[in-house]
Amino acid sequence: MVKNRELFPLVSVDIALFSVVEERLKVLLVKRAQEPEVGQWALPGGVLKPHLDNSLEATARRVLADKVAIDLPHLQEVKTYSGPDRDPRGWSIAVLFYALLPLDKTDAVVRNKIEAVAWMDVVSPKRRLAFDHSDQLELAIQKLRAKVAADVLPLHLLPERFTLSQLQKVVEAILGHPLDKSSFRRRLKSSEDIIETDEFVRGAQRPAQVFRARQDFSF
Amino acid sequence: MVKNRELFPLVSVDIALFSVVEERLKVLLVKRAQEPEVGQWALPGGVLKPHLDNSLEATARRVLADKVAIDLPHLQEVKTYSGPDRDPRGWSIAVLFYALLPLDKTDAVVRNKIEAVAWMDVVSPKRRLAFDHSDQLELAIQKLRAKVAADVLPLHLLPERFTLSQLQKVVEAILGHPLDKSSFRRRLKSSEDIIETDEFVRGAQRPAQVFRARQDFSF
Numbered sequence: 323m324v325k326n327r328e329l330f331p332l333v334s335v336d337i338a339l340f341s342v343v344e345e346r347l348k349v350l351l352v353k354r355a356q357e358p359e360v361g362q363w364a365l366p367g368g369v370l371k372p373h374l375d376n377s378l379e380a381t382a383r384r385v386l387a388d389k390v391a392i393d394l395p396h397l398q399e400v401k402t403y404s405g406p407d408r409d410p411r412g413w414s415i416a417v418l419f420y421a422l423l424p425l426d427k428t429d430a431v432v433r434n435k436i437e438a439v440a441w442m443d444v445v446s447p448k449r450r451l452a453f454d455h456s457d458q459l460e461l462a463i464q465k466l467r468a469k470v471a472a473d474v475l476p477l478h479l480l481p482e483r484f485t486l487s488q489l490q491k492v493v494e495a496i497l498g499h500p501l502d503k504s505s506f507r508r509r510l511k512s513s514e515d516i517i518e519t520d521e522f523v524r525g526a527q528r529p530a531q532v533f534r535a536r537q538d539f540s541f
Numbered sequence: 542m543v544k545n546r547e548l549f550p551l552v553s554v555d556i557a558l559f560s561v562v563e564e565r566l567k568v569l570l571v572k573r574a575q576e577p578e579v580g581q582w583a584l585p586g587g588v589l590k591p592h593l594d595n596s597l598e599a600t601a602r603r604v605l606a607d608k609v610a611i612d613l614p615h616l617q618e619v620k621t622y623s624g625p626d627r628d629p630r631g632w633s634i635a636v637l638f639y640a641l642l643p644l645d646k647t648d649a650v651v652r653n654k655i656e657a658v659a660w661m662d663v664v665s666p667k668r669r670l671a672f673d674h675s676d677q678l679e680l681a682i683q684k685l686r687a688k689v690a691a692d693v694l695p696l697h698l699l700p701e702r703f704t705l706s707q708l709q710k711v712v713e714a715i716l717g718h719p720l721d722k723s724s725f726r727r728r729l730k731s732s733e734d735i736i737e738t739d740e741f742v743r744g745a746q747r748p749a750q751v752f753r754a755r756q757d758f759s760f
Contacts, residue, residue, distance in 0.1 A: 330549030331591055333634065372550055372632035378623040399620055402636055404597040413591035415552065415634075417621055 332414040335382045336367035338462035341423040347495045353438035358410045362452035382419045396478045420462040422478035470496045477535040485530040515539035551633040554601045555586035557681035560642040566714045572657035577629045581671035615697045639681040641697035689715045696754040704749040734758035
């Protein structure tokens with residue numbers, strides 16, 4: 323076995339699963355139930371099983387289904403972390419993905435939980451994470467922010483039907499600062515990714531129109 | 542051994558090494574000397590050797606040093622390719638990097654060659670590449686173009702000292718279309734990454750000033 327471990331690295335995936343809770347960007351953490359780093363909080367992750375998985379993305383989907391009982395459409399690869407020292411079990415590779423969960427699904431994740439899970443604030447994180455997961459999380463946030471800063475709408479984080487105020491709050495939660503409402507609305511007008519519906523919901527002052535995402539919107 | 546192959550995937554790296562030859566963006570190809578796909582052209586690549594490499598980036602550096610006798614400062618990870626069917630030897634993972642070689646070093650690579658190598662035009666490629674390397678190349682080009690389109694200067698492709706016309710030609714080679722000279726010059730004025738020298742070289746009409754890259758310029 324030692325010989326195999328020297329020849330073949332341990333291959334796993336880690337997932338930074340983001341959502342928005344109480345208008346703040348959060349990431350899902352799992353408390354490690356096994357050594358190494360038992361009891362530490364970590365990004366959900368798991369080992370590649372070549373006989374089960376058709377790709378590393380499939381590994382990530384399987385891990386999320388196993389650990390938090392959710393099936394997600396959107397996964398984005400961020401970077402690989404590799405080397406002899408990042409895991410005490412030996413030379414290892416972790417492929418980091420980020421994923422986005424609609425904000426109306428965050429309670430279900432905690433309800434369905436199989437292991438101890440928690441939504442952690444990403445702006446002021448209070449926990450040191452296991453392995454190199456603090457670094458991984460930082461890079462995943464950076465990639466997500468860069469995409470949203472480049473005017474891509476994070477529609478994966480919204481419920482099926484949403485108002486423009488909800489959308490603005492999600493964008494603000496990711497960027498970490500408030501946006502000017504009228505220039506944000508102007509930006510949205512040129513987007514082909516959101517579609518008006520006939521519905522209206524009661525708003526702060528007047529009824530707010532309800533929108534939905536175009537199928538196959540770009541992200 | 543069969544059992545190991547099922548449990549442990551084959552892990553390798555592939556590198557899209559770009560440079561500019563005769564004002565056109567080129568990528569370095571290596572003719573495969575071994576099965577599988579012997580005789581086919583491929584991106585340079587090689588298998589992770591955990592006892593030699595401290596990371597997958599180190600694998601990529603070692604492979605380039607072995608195959609084309611070059612030592613490169615700049616490597617950028619693009620994406621992983623994985624699955625049971627992409628390599629006939631079994632479940633495999635390839636981590637794709639791109640790298641940039643200064644245009645005054647392209648002859649040296651061919652001179653130093655250990656295997657059969659060629660610089661292929663990326664705009665009108667004539668060859669089908671081994672494995673999924675045609676897809677890999679396409680994505681690497683896309684990533685490089687997106688970076689340059691977002692106003693990052695590809696200074697890794699230039700000699701130590703260069704003129705602004707040389708820089709413009711390199712940017713044009715990457716983007717695949719000509720740029721307006723005066724607006725390109727205005728853009729350069731706001732860049733902190735290039736530094737004037739006292740040197741001038743003979744230009745088409747009048748002497749052209751020579752520039753160099755700031756140390757640790759961003760890319």
